[in-house]
Amino acid sequence: MEKVSIFGAGSWGTALAVVLAENGHDSLIWTRRAEQADEIHNQHTNNRYLPNVKLPENLNSTSELNVAVQHAKTIILAVPTVAMRETCRHIQELLTEPAIFVHVSKGIDPDSLERISEIIAEEIDETLREAIVVLSGPSHAEEVVLRHPTTVAVASSNMEAAEQIQDLFMSNYFRVYTNKDVIGVELGGALKNVIALAAGISDGLGYGDNAKAALITRGLAEITRLGVKMGADQQTFSGLTGLGDLVVTCTSVHSRNWRAGNLLGKGQSLERVTEEMGMVIEGVRTTKASFQLAQQFDVNMPLTEALYSILFGGVPPKQAVDQLMTRGKKQEIDTFFGI
Numbered sequence: 001m002e003k004v005s006i007f008g009a010g011s012w013g014t015a016l017a018v019v020l021a022e023n024g025h026d027s028l029i030w031t032r033r034a035e036q037a038d039e040i041h042n043q044h045t046n047n048r049y050l051p052n053v054k055l056p057e058n059l060n061s062t063s064e065l066n067v068a069v070q071h072a073k074t075i076i077l078a079v080p081t082v083a084m085r086e087t088c089r090h091i092q093e094l095l096t097e098p099a100i101f102v103h104v105s106k107g108i109d110p111d112s113l114e115r116i117s118e119i120i121a122e123e124i125d126e127t128l129r130e131a132i133v134v135l136s137g138p139s140h141a142e143e144v145v146l147r148h149p150t151t152v153a154v155a156s157s158n159m160e161a162a163e164q165i166q167d168l169f170m171s172n173y174f175r176v177y178t179n180k181d182v183i184g185v186e187l188g189g190a191l192k193n194v195i196a197l198a199a200g201i202s203d204g205l206g207y208g209d210n211a212k213a214a215l216i217t218r219g220l221a222e223i224t225r226l227g228v229k230m231g232a233d234q235q236t237f238s239g240l241t242g243l244g245d246l247v248v249t250c251t252s253v254h255s256r257n258w259r260a261g262n263l264l265g266k267g268q269s270l271e272r273v274t275e276e277m278g279m280v281i282e283g284v285r286t287t288k289a290s291f292q293l294a295q296q297f298d299v300n301m302p303l304t305e306a307l308y309s310i311l312f313g314g315v316p317p318k319q320a321v322d323q324l325m326t327r328g329k330k331q332e333i334d335t336f337f338g339i
């Protein structure tokens with residue numbers, strides 16, 4: 001039995017804490033809201049994020065950061081990307097011994113253009129971190145808590161730590177692979193959210209499976225193009241954290257990004273959609289980051305550009321689709337899928 005602290009009691013932090021508690025680990029989930037800590041601890045529910053789910057009785061919760069930091073030397077970071085830097089800073093102030101940091105969030109910071117492992121490395125002193133591991137893959141929290149078969153990958157520059165985290169989470173319904181490609185795993189998880197928003201918009205506009213298949217396929221091509229230029233292994237994008245996560249997020253009603261896109265496609269404003277969702281829509285900020293990275297790395301990313309024009313340029317979705325469909329002629333396959 002290991003001691004593990006999970007920071008962030010949204011749907012994903014809670015679902016992963018359930019997997020760990022069911023594996024018999026001493027799991028403590030930290031939330032910034034005392035009433036939510038009480039609910040998880042005493043009623044064994046987290047109704048705002050996972051309604052109608054009974055949490056294991058051995059899953060503990062606290063709203064005291066110090067208690068959670070002192071509890072374990074394995075730290076799971078499950079807050080949205082926007083809160084990652086601040087959360088790491090608070091943890092760093094209280095940390096007295098080196099810990100393994102596992103992040104499970106899927107985004108790129110649009111201000112620094114950093115991946116999450118880069119943010120953690122910047123904010124946590126080298127002497128206080130044994131390793132940084134990313135856990136990612138096609139895994140909606142809503143299905144994990146139903147114990148539906150789910151597969152993910154963990155990646156780290158420290159493979160021993162990655163294998164430790166693999167062992168921690170592995171169960172008969174949660175299968176964990178290892179991968180050495182941290183950049184590819186992080187980029188696949190973050191960039192699929194951009195395409196999932198676009199897939200939701202397509203459905204919201206009333207388009208069908210042809211359009212969805214096109215978005216997934218050409219989306220994967222542009223994610224791969226950028227990823228390879230940023231140093232990722234091309235093969236990672238054909239794996240669970242690339243194609244796998246892209247498919248699940250573009251096709252599932254559980255996806256917050258797909259749902260947000262769907263409402264945008266039906267004509268709602270971004271402000272209204274964000275308010276209505278009440279959960280993080282990572283793809284919005286990551287579209288901003290990805291748009292800038294495409295320029296920085298000189299990579300052609302037409303879907304990302306179209307989505308950027310919808311979200312931040314006031315272009316109506318239908319017009320953005322027309323512009324995409326009437327671009328100049330292209331060859332489908334070229335180096336790295338058609339630069």
Ligand SMILES: NC(=O)C1=CN([C@@H]2O[C@H](COP(=O)(O)OP(=O)(O)OC[C@H]3O[C@@H](n4cnc5c(N)ncnc54)[C@H](OP(=O)(O)O)[C@@H]3O)[C@@H](O)[C@H]2O)C=CC1
Nearest residue numbers: 008009010011012013078079083105106139140141279280
């Ligand atoms: N949901 C899923 O199925 C999956 C999600 N992910 C990724 O996991 C990450 C978290 O997603 P998810 O759990 O869905 O998000 P949710 O919106 O469900 O929950 C976010 C959690 O983070 C907390 N939080 C938000 N801002 C801060 C802050 N500034 N400081 C501290 N805590 C904060 C929220 O607290 P409060 O309630 O107080 O606002 C809440 O507990 C995202 O990057 C997402 O892409 C990855 C795989 C699957």
Ligand SMILES: O=C(CO)COP(=O)(O)O
Nearest residue numbers: 137138139140255256257
């Ligand atoms: O990453 C996810 C599933 O793998 C969750 O995606 P959403 O944030 O769109 O719900």
